[in-house]
Amino acid sequence: MNADVRSFFGRPIIIGGGIAGLMTALYMAPEPVLLLSRTPLGTDTSSMRAQGGLAASLADDDNPALHLADTLAAGDGLCDAEMASRILHAAPSAIATLEGFGVRFDYTPERSLRLGLEAAHCRRRIVHAGGDGTGREVMRALVAAVRSAPSIVVVEGVEARRLAVKQNAVRGVWASCSMGSVFFGSRRVVLATGGIGGLFIDTTNPLGSCGQGLALAARAGAVLADLEFIQFHPTALDGSNRPMTLISEAVRGEGATIVDETGRRFVDGLRGAELAPRDIVARAVWKHLADGHRVFLDVREKPGPAFGRQFPTIAAACRVVGIDPAHDLIPIRPAQHYHMGGVAVDGAGRTSVSGLWACGEVASTGLHGANRLASNSLTEAIVCARWVAESVAGTPARRTKPVFARDYPSPDPIPVRPLLSSALGIVRNGECLKATARALLPLAEANDAASDSASVGLMMTIAALSREESRGAHYRADFPHREAVARRFELTLADALAAARELAHVPSLEGARL
Structure with missing residues (x-):
């Protein structure tokens, strides 16, 4: 980086160059924002690979109540019904917003939106662009809009490594680029970093999507939720x-x-x-x-x-x-x-850490519950980006003191992939989960290249071990039944480490907060 980063101090920082990050930046206009992207915009994101489209109740025989009913049914009792209703009622207007940014959706010869059908939907309500190239077309339009927006400074080739936090409040971002380590000072940071596919051997996600946003939040002390729910x-x-x-x-x-x-x-x-x-x-x-x-x-x-x-x-x-x-x-x-779990957020995308928001797949809004309904994820990212942007814009800017840059290793998920692919696959069992937690613990505590990926994997493993039932995407061969009462599990990295340390000596999960 050639520019003096201190000139950006105080601006809201958005970490992530996918649909959630781009939309948050665009909704923030005209307030100046800084968008950090690990790769050039439009590359190596799950958003670019999205095929299915966006779900919205647009047909004459459809309405948000029907869309909500399908979402709740797929979520297997674990959705936040109020939040889901709020998001799905806003879904139709999100399509219009994207068209306003230049997205070319597919239309019928009669000039109505072509609506597709996907699993567990009772109506045709999936909006596509370029057939199965929806993500590519949406990203094309949004990248162009971001690059032409004078209020958005895009810094590419920069990877966020840690959040600076003091007294449970964000102070900035330690990052790495080709020139070395750098610190961006801000008391308003948005995580829009995508999912966890790079932690698994078999994935449809970019291999660079290895849960780094979850690691940033976890090491900052944030509460995470629903981590055991991984969609295959x-x-x-x-x-x-x-x-x-x-x-x-x-x-x-x-x-x-x-x-x-x-x-x-x-x-x-x-x-x-x-x-x-x-x-x-x-x-x-x-x-x-x-x-x-x-x-x-x-x-x-x-x-x-x-x-x-x-x-x-x-x-x-x-x-x-x-x-x-x-x-x-x-x-x-x-x-x-896809990962239904993520950083626990409220209706405005605020996390448990002051000054930290999350949007898109990295966030856990409660929309998806135990099993995401097809094509609800892009819809969620577009809708929630507006609410996050409004919340960030409504939070007063505060001065941030410069902090010396600190060097952190680039995350390496390779040692973790075989462990998580075996333990957190489609069918799980307690003994494998316990063995995996024990194996991940020293990796998470090593403070080396694998520790971030191992920490995220450990949190997911402890969450899966804690849920002694089968629900949605979480299936336990040793607990095939479904509990009568659905409970969402929340935990912090400290909780997971404590549970794993105790598990390494006695088979107890008393350290985990359920």
């Missing part, structure tokens, strides 16, 4: 490429079927079959693979010849590995796709 998408292209290519649920919404090597539709006994909630379909596919079968998506009849036109990104990915969807079955397997 049932249909990722089965191959050697990592991250894996997602095959959107919208493909099944257009009639594609799931079959095995014998051609049998083994999910047809599920309520909803291919369009059952994601956790149910993912477990069915996982079990069939574990039983020695191969699993495929059959698009030859439906969508049929229209497949390449409706889903050009997926069709191109298939062709790269020698698959012609018009004639060939597409091999699939489940892959980590």
Whole structure:
């Protein structure tokens, strides 16, 4: 960096260059903001890879109450119904907002928005842009808007490593760039860093999305919630490429079927079959693979010849590995796709640390509960970005003293991936979770490159061990029942470390706050 960073002191800092971060910056205008992005804008974000679109009740036969009912059903008793209702009622206007920023959504010949169907939705309400290229098109428009906004200073190639916190209040961000370590002073910081896919071997997320926002919040002392709820998408292209290519649920919404090597539709006994909630379909596919079968998506009849036109990104990915969807079955397997848990926030995106907000996948708003309803995530990011921006703008700026830059290692998730992929997969059990917590503890306490990833993984593991039931995306083979009363679990990094230390000596979780 060539500029004197002290000239930016006091400005709100947004960490993350995906849809949540870009929208928060745009909503903040004309107040000057600083946006830190680890990579060039428009690259290496889950937002860019999003295929499914945005869910909003726009059809004549739809309304927010129906959308809410589907969301609550998918969330398996753990959604914050009031927050979910508030977000989903604002969803239609979010589509109009994106169009105002230049997003080119797909329209029918009659000039109405083309609405798709995805699993566990009772109506067609998924808005797409460029077929299965929704994330790419939304990011194109938002990146252009951000770059043309005089109030937004974008600093690319800068990775946030720690939050400076004093008396439970943010004082700034320690970061790293090609020139070395740097400190940005601010008492208003927004986390919009995305998810945790890079902590798993099989994921549809960019490998750089390794839970760094959760680590920043956790090391700042923030409360995190619902960390055990990790969504696995049932249909990722089965191959050697990592991250894996997602095959959107919208493909099944257009009639594609799931079959095995014998051609049998083994999910047809599920309520909803291919369009059952994601956790149910993912477990069915996982079990069939574990039983020695191969699993495929059959698009030859439906969508049929229209497949390449409706889903050009997926069709191109298939062709790269020698698959012609018009004639060939597409091999699939489940892959980590989304994290329902995150930094606990209120209705304005405020965390338990003063001056710290969170938005997008890194936040836990209560919308998704135990299992995210398809295409609610981009909608949540767009809607909540406005509320976060309003809250940040309404918080008075305060002077921040310069702090010496401190050097922190770049996070390395590689040592953690095998542990979490085994313990926090589609089916879990207590003994594996306990062993993983013990293995993660020294990594989390080592204060080296793997410690941030290990700390996040340890918190998720302790949360999964604490939930002795099966609910939504969290399935315990040793506790297959569902408790009558749903409870959200919250914990801090200190809680998780205390629980793991005790677990290493006696099988007790008394240190965890449930």
